[in-house]
Amino acid sequence: MATSSPPDPGTDRSAGPDSLPKWKQILQDLPAYTPGQHLTGDAAAKFRDRVTRSYGAGGTVRGIVAETGRSYGVVQRTLSQAQVLRPPGCPLSDRSKRKGRSVRRLDGENRQHFVARVIRERVNDGTYPPGTRIPSGVTLAKELDVSQFTVHMAVKTLKTQRVLMGSRAYTLGTLVRRSVPPS
Structure with missing residues (x-):
């Protein structure tokens, strides 16, 4: 059969x-x-x-x-x-729009500086309150449409600027400092 x-x-x-x-x-x-x-x-x-x-x-x-x-x-x-060709690397749809955020890179802005600027703005406006954990590198990379390494380097820069700090326990991630220096 x-x-x-x-x-x-x-x-x-x-x-x-x-x-x-x-x-x-x-x-x-x-x-x-x-x-x-x-x-x-x-x-x-x-x-x-x-x-x-x-x-x-x-x-x-x-x-x-x-x-x-x-x-x-x-x-x-x-x-x-026809002047409709998207530049290379430009996503078909802006991922940040889908999440309800309008985060865009400034003209000529380096990706690492862009990520650092976004995180600093979110710390200053209270989106990431002092003492809380920031989202993981994977989450930020997807949201901002950059690589995880770019997020890592931006976070490292913000740690040296004393905006963020690493937790003593490795599993707690990166925390916002209690007293953030003015930007």
Whole structure:
């Protein structure tokens, strides 16, 4: 007796276009690309419009390349000319916004100074009261979209500036000093 396995979701054609992410739906009715083909006129305008809208809807350059069959350079140049290309390393969505905070780096601000500034501001405004533990390096790194090492170095700087102190018991983490020097 043969047992039938459930169909692979990637090959199921009955799922319909609603199961695709929005950015892929936008690219669906583009004509197939054949190597060496150069787009002109309306076809080029349609390609630019669809790629730009797809990118704005959450698509990535690599994802659009895979869907359209065009080269990475062509897709990137198209987005760059439309002036919608996000800078490298810029997240698709700001993680700090999701947490209800609007924390942004100042222009030209070093990441380590940014983390130190945010922690110092939170100590000064009472978010981290004196004597309490600050969040772990992992938590701060995710929230501020920096590496754990950057958080570690910023905390180390704040300890030398006597804003924070290490607890005597290793497991208690980093504490806010009872008397914080003025910034």
